[in-house]
Amino acid sequence: MRERLYVNTFWAGVSIVLLLVAWHLLALLLNKEALPGPLPSFAAFFRELPGELWGHFWISGYRVATSLLISLVLAVPCGMIMGREEKVDRLAAPMIYVIYPVPKIVFLPVLMALLGLGDVSKIALITLVVFFQILVPIRDASRSINPAVVNSIRSLGAGRWHLYKHVVWPAVLPEMLTALRIASGTAIAILFISETISSQEGLGYFLLDAWSRYSYHDMFAGIIALSLLGFVIYMALDGLERYLCPWKFV
Amino acid sequence: MHDNMMLEIEGLSVGYRQPKGEVPALRDVSFSVPRGGTCALIGPSGCGKSTLLYVLSGLLKQFGGQVMVEGAPVAPLRRQTALILQDYGLLPWKKVSDNVALGLEIRGVAKDEQTERIRRVLTEVGLWEMRDRFPSQLSGGQRQRTGIARALALEPDLLLMDEPFSSLDALTREHLQGLLLDIWNSKRITVLLVTHSIEEAIFLGQKIVVLSGHPGQVIDVVENPRVGQKGYRKTTEYHILTSQLRDKLEQVGDGS
Numbered sequence: 001m002r003e004r005l006y007v008n009t010f011w012a013g014v015s016i017v018l019l020l021v022a023w024h025l026l027a028l029l030l031n032k033e034a035l036p037g038p039l040p041s042f043a044a045f046f047r048e049l050p051g052e053l054w055g056h057f058w059i060s061g062y063r064v065a066t067s068l069l070i071s072l073v074l075a076v077p078c079g080m081i082m083g084r085e086e087k088v089d090r091l092a093a094p095m096i097y098v099i100y101p102v103p104k105i106v107f108l109p110v111l112m113a114l115l116g117l118g119d120v121s122k123i124a125l126i127t128l129v130v131f132f133q134i135l136v137p138i139r140d141a142s143r144s145i146n147p148a149v150v151n152s153i154r155s156l157g158a159g160r161w162h163l164y165k166h167v168v169w170p171a172v173l174p175e176m177l178t179a180l181r182i183a184s185g186t187a188i189a190i191l192f193i194s195e196t197i198s199s200q201e202g203l204g205y206f207l208l209d210a211w212s213r214y215s216y217h218d219m220f221a222g223i224i225a226l227s228l229l230g231f232v233i234y235m236a237l238d239g240l241e242r243y244l245c246p247w248k249f250v
Numbered sequence: 251m252h253d254n255m256m257l258e259i260e261g262l263s264v265g266y267r268q269p270k271g272e273v274p275a276l277r278d279v280s281f282s283v284p285r286g287g288t289c290a291l292i293g294p295s296g297c298g299k300s301t302l303l304y305v306l307s308g309l310l311k312q313f314g315g316q317v318m319v320e321g322a323p324v325a326p327l328r329r330q331t332a333l334i335l336q337d338y339g340l341l342p343w344k345k346v347s348d349n350v351a352l353g354l355e356i357r358g359v360a361k362d363e364q365t366e367r368i369r370r371v372l373t374e375v376g377l378w379e380m381r382d383r384f385p386s387q388l389s390g391g392q393r394q395r396t397g398i399a400r401a402l403a404l405e406p407d408l409l410l411m412d413e414p415f416s417s418l419d420a421l422t423r424e425h426l427q428g429l430l431l432d433i434w435n436s437k438r439i440t441v442l443l444v445t446h447s448i449e450e451a452i453f454l455g456q457k458i459v460v461l462s463g464h465p466g467q468v469i470d471v472v473e474n475p476r477v478g479q480k481g482y483r484k485t486t487e488y489h490i491l492t493s494q495l496r497d498k499l500e501q502v503g504d505g506s
């Protein structure tokens with residue numbers, strides 16, 4: 001187990017070094033001010049981090065994490081119920097499928113008008129996007145639970161509540177984590193856009209500001225911070241999966 | 251006179267509703283199983299054996315005819331009835347001991363009593379050492395034993411089994427058949443077992459109900475009183491019965 005951890009860490013290191021080398025070579029090859037190499041970018045990153053950048057990183061992280069959490073709390077129960085209760089599904093599914101394909105970013109002006117320009121409207125927008133990205137796969141997973149499993153548990157005397165607790169919830173957990181992984185990428189993209197529009201805080205603002213100052217080093221410091229944010233979320237989800245789904249790691 | 255009957259099935263018919271109309275699965279099935287007896291149900295694939303178990307366990311409520319369990323109409327989720335399905339019974343996310351505890355937890359048995367019973371039944375099926383494993387870490391035979399343990403934990407008086415040993419290799423299967431006989435000998439649980447295997451039906455069923463296919467109808471009920479006697483598999487009676495039963499099933503034709 002421990003050995004595997006070392007091996008995994010080793011290959012993760014190799015992979016990142018390769019990425020940095022490729023970036024370095026590309027920057028050398030193009031030799032443009034707009035694409036600085038990893039060395040000046042990281043220098044800028046560590047220069048900015050103790051000052052402004054850390055605060056922006058923190059607020060962006062807070063916005064994404066809160067949105068993911070709220071979406072999860074709303075979408076998982078809804079998805080589980082829609083997957084199991086045909087009547088609810090018949091009513092709710094058409095609504096979902098009408099709203100699902102609309103790019104939610106179009107609601108940003110509405111949300112800003114209703115909820116202001118601060119954190120709340122941004123969190124609401126990300127939640128709106130991520131909610132559907134979690135809801136749909138959870139509903140499908142909950143619907144496709146093997147009826148034989150359900151029957152065998154019902155034969156033990158399980159009612160609705162037991163069925164949700166012992167069968168549906170654990171059965172959708174892996175699906176939930178996969179959906180979250182995919183959604184976290186989307187969430188960061190939406191976060192970025194929302195932070196570039198009338199905002200004074202967050203990595204999106206930091207990036208746009210750097211761009212407007214033609215400070216490409218700072219811009220890439222911001223990009224590094226964004227990818228770091230994604231990486232932290234990804235690691236957290238990995239840890240969560242180990243904790244919630246121990247049966248998948250035996 | 252019916253007092254000693256555990257199962258009495260009279261004129262049972264079941265149909266499944268399909269878009270194109272009702273598909274009959276069982277027609278006019280009648281037989282009975284005495285309390286503490288064993289019964290094997292054999293017939294071609296698709297003849298309605300699993301359907302019959304669903305009716306007896308109370309999961310399938312739409313049927314015609316009369317089904318009595320212990321003298322009372324079959325009730326959904328009768329507490330002393332345990333059902334073991336072929337492959338699907340165990341929850342992959344629960345450890346062996348939690349899988350076995352599931353029925354007890356659902357029925358609200360106190361924690362102390364749960365622990366006690368789990369230890370007893372897992373020891374009985376020889377899986378106490380494996381209690382902290384997940385089902386994916388068990389062999390097929392061990393999984394099936396876990397299923398049996400989960401059923402036994404309910405302290406049932408009626409055990410319904412749907413092809414419990416069919417996916418196992420010959421040695422493991424014989425071992426588990428022996429285990430089932432031991433359990434039956436010591437507890438006298440009424441056992442109804444669905445099987446594809448003629449040998450298994452004769453080894454385990456005091457009464458062997460032969461079904462024909464599409465829709466399932468009883469074509470014969472064979473009495474087989476020597477079940478459970480030592481060395482039954484090696485007697486001539488066992489072999490004669492095997493070939494008789496094979497003849498009967500060949501007449502029906504295996505629908506699979």
Ligand SMILES: Nc1ncnc2c1ncn2[C@@H]1O[C@H](COP(=O)(O)OP(=O)(O)OP(=O)(O)O)[C@@H](O)[C@H]1O
Binds near residue numbers: 267268275294302
């Ligand atoms: N949920 C269902 N809906 C419609 N038809 C069904 C359903 N379940 C079973 N049937 C049909 O009812 C008949 C009996 O099925 P059943 O599963 O009881 O057969 P079986 O004897 O257990 O077969 P096998 O030996 O292959 O397990 C089959 O023809 C099957 O197609």
Ligand SMILES: [Mg+2]
Binds near residue numbers: 299300301412
């Ligand atoms: Mg079957």
